[in-house]
Amino acid sequence: MSLTSHLQELKKKHDTLSDAVEKEQRSPGSDDLEVSRLKKEKLHLKETITRLTSV
Incomplete structure (x- = not known):
């Protein structure tokens, strides 16, 4: 897979x-833990993208 x-x-x-x-x-009745987990995963992806594009 290419970069x-x-x-x-x-x-x-x-x-x-x-x-x-x-x-x-x-x-309604959203799960705060699920929102937090999704946001952390999203942040991790963003950090990975940033790291790979700054090479």
């Missing part, structure tokens, strides 16, 4: 997580 395609896949996952966080936060 470009890997970055595209990571960005796609990041966008999917963004949508999941928004959906979870809008739902």
